[in-house]
Amino acid sequence: xxxxxxxxxxxxxxGAIAPFSLRGRSILVAMDASAGAAAGARAALALAREFGALxxxxxxxxxxxxxxxxxxxxxxxxxxxxxxxxxxxxxxxxMYELLSSATDEIVDWPVHVAVGTPTSAILEEAVNLEAxxxxxxxxxxxxxxxxxxxxxxxxxxxHATCPVLAVVPGAIFxxxxxxxxxxxGAVSLGAIxxxxxxxxxxxxxxxxxxPPAALVGDExxxxxxxxxxxxxxxxxxxxxxxxxxxxxHVMLEHxxxxxxxxxxxxxxxETKCDLIAVGSTRRxxxxxxxxxxxxTELVRDGARSVLVMPPVSPQSGRPDELL
Numbered sequence: 001x002x003x004x005x006x007x008x009x010x011x012x013x014x015g016a017i018a019p020f021s022l023r024g025r026s027i028l029v030a031m032d033a034s035a036g037a038a039a040g041a042r043a044a045l046a047l048a049r050e051f052g053a054l055x056x057x058x059x060x061x062x063x064x065x066x067x068x069x070x071x072x073x074x075x076x077x078x079x080x081x082x083x084x085x086x087x088x089x090x091x092x093x094x095m096y097e098l099l100s101s102a103t104d105e106i107v108d109w110p111v112h113v114a115v116g117t118p119t120s121a122i123l124e125e126a127v128n129l130e131a132x133x134x135x136x137x138x139x140x141x142x143x144x145x146x147x148x149x150x151x152x153x154x155x156x157x158x159h160a161t162c163p164v165l166a167v168v169p170g171a172i173f174x175x176x177x178x179x180x181x182x183x184x185g186a187v188s189l190g191a192i193x194x195x196x197x198x199x200x201x202x203x204x205x206x207x208x209x210x211p212p213a214a215l216v217g218d219e220x221x222x223x224x225x226x227x228x229x230x231x232x233x234x235x236x237x238x239x240x241x242x243x244x245x246x247x248x249h250v251m252l253e254h255x256x257x258x259x260x261x262x263x264x265x266x267x268x269x270e271t272k273c274d275l276i277a278v279g280s281t282r283r284x285x286x287x288x289x290x291x292x293x294x295x296t297e298l299v300r301d302g303a304r305s306v307l308v309m310p311p312v313s314p315q316s317g318r319p320d321e322l323l
Contacts, residue, residue, distance in 0.1 A: 020163070020194040022051040025132035029109075030122045030156075031057045031095050035169030036137020038102035043165065043173035044135050045103050047198060056129055057111040059095050060121035061088070088113040119155040131162050133198070138166035140302030154299050157280060157308045163194045166299060166306045174199035175274030175305065181264055181294065182206050184232045187279030191309035192236065195277040196243040198307075202275075206233060206249040207267060209260045226251065261297030268304060277307040 029044045031037050044055045091113045099107050114121035126134050138153055157164045167173070178195055182188040195204060208229050233249040240247070252263050268276055278295050298306045 020132075020190070020197045022047055022053040022132055022198060024052055024054070026054045026056055026129040027133045027135060028122070028126050028129055028131040029055060029057050030118065030134065030136035030152075031059050031098060031111075032118075032137070033098060034137045034139060036139055036167055038098070038137070039169055039171045039173075040135040040137050040165070040167040041099055041102040043167050043171070044109075045105070045107070046173050047133075051198075053132070055107075055109045056125070056131070057095060057099065057109050058121055058125040059091060059111065059113050060118040061091065061113060061115045062118055063116055118152045119159075122152070122156050123159055126160060126162060133162060133194075134160055134164045136164070136166055138168045138299065138302060138305060140300075151299075154296055157295060157299065160310055162310065163191075164308045164310075165198075166308075168302065168305050171274065171305050175202050177205070177271065177273050178202045178275040178277060179205050179207055179264065179268050179271070179273040180277040181260075181279075182208055182236070184208075184236065185279070187281065187309055187311055189236065189239070191277045191279045191307065192240060193243070194309055195275075195307055196240055196245045199275075200243060200245055203246045203248070205271070205273070206236060206247060207252055207264060208233070208249070209252045209254050209263050211254060259294075259297060261294045261301075264294070265298065265301055265303070273304060275305040275307060277309070279309045280311060 027044050027047060029037075029040055031041065041057075044053075047053050048055050092111045095111045095113070096107070099109065112125055114125065122134060122136065125131075134156060136153055136156065153164075153166050157166070178199060180188070180192050180195055182192060192204070192206065195202075210225070210229070229251055237247050237249075250267065252267055254260060254263055258266075264276060264278075267273075276298055278298060280295050281293075295306070295308045299308075
């Protein structure tokens with residue numbers, strides 16, 4: 001009897017993930033006067049040149065900043081959102097000034113000025129455009145930001161239906177060396193694919209953070225676990241041969257009391273990684289309180305750019321809808 005070869009189906013190969021592409025698709029840049037947003041605009045320009053992506057810009061007139069009752073033009077915009085927005089021409093002109101200063105070019109990207117909170121403005125415009133990628137600046141967050149619920153970057157990442165790239169001030173794009181946190185599931189494979197698609201010239205390190213030794217078991221179980229992880233690395237590398245990207249990989253030991261995010265950040269600092277990519281698990285609020293969130297910790301660190309891939313629906317191969 002002939003021997004049969006058993007093939008283990010992997011999420012990327014069996015169609016659970018639609019290959020990521022920016023070719024001819026829309027990128028949404030959230031623009032303000034921050035240095036991070038300027039770096040984001042430069043990243044968008046690089047992607048537009050490389051892939052022919054269509055860049056759109058959104059800026060928000062944040063109603064939280066207005067005293068109550070709001071100024072007349074804001075009240076009218078809220079009451080009649082479909083009316084002509086010529087009253088925002090000053091803000092639009094200001095955005096073009098910021099874009100020209102950031103990119104050293106005169107760009108003609110469409111600029112949309114929305115009235116409301118920045119998070120809702122970004123998410124709504126991303127849905128309207130069917131954006132393939134959202135880019136925004138990444139400031140360093142502190143306790144005051146969290147108390148005031150002013151973490152726009154994190155809020156957008158928690159609810160966006162497409163990958164979100166948060167760019168730190170002064171970042172060079174594409175990154176020279178990027179790190180992808182992977183558990184070999186569909187979402188982390190999607191993060192690898194998205195990063196490889198938008199930064200094909202980068203060296204990409206795939207990082208698996210091992211669970212604490214106490215959770216794996218004795219020495220034999222640890223050996224079996226490590227062999228399985230090495231086989232998974234080989235599978236992933238083979239899956240993404242078509243991307244023509246330089247991959248390497250590393251197994252990082254999770255040593256308490258460090259969190260997974262702190263383990264990744266320590267390695268990124270040691271190896272001078274410019275960007276960290278990760279898949280979002282979209283935990284509920286109680287789960288975030290009890291277990292934390294890797295993507296949230298990476299963003300709050302604010303030391304390097306972060307790319308977050310939203311959860312993927314197994315039925316459609318597309319990101320899940322808003323939660």
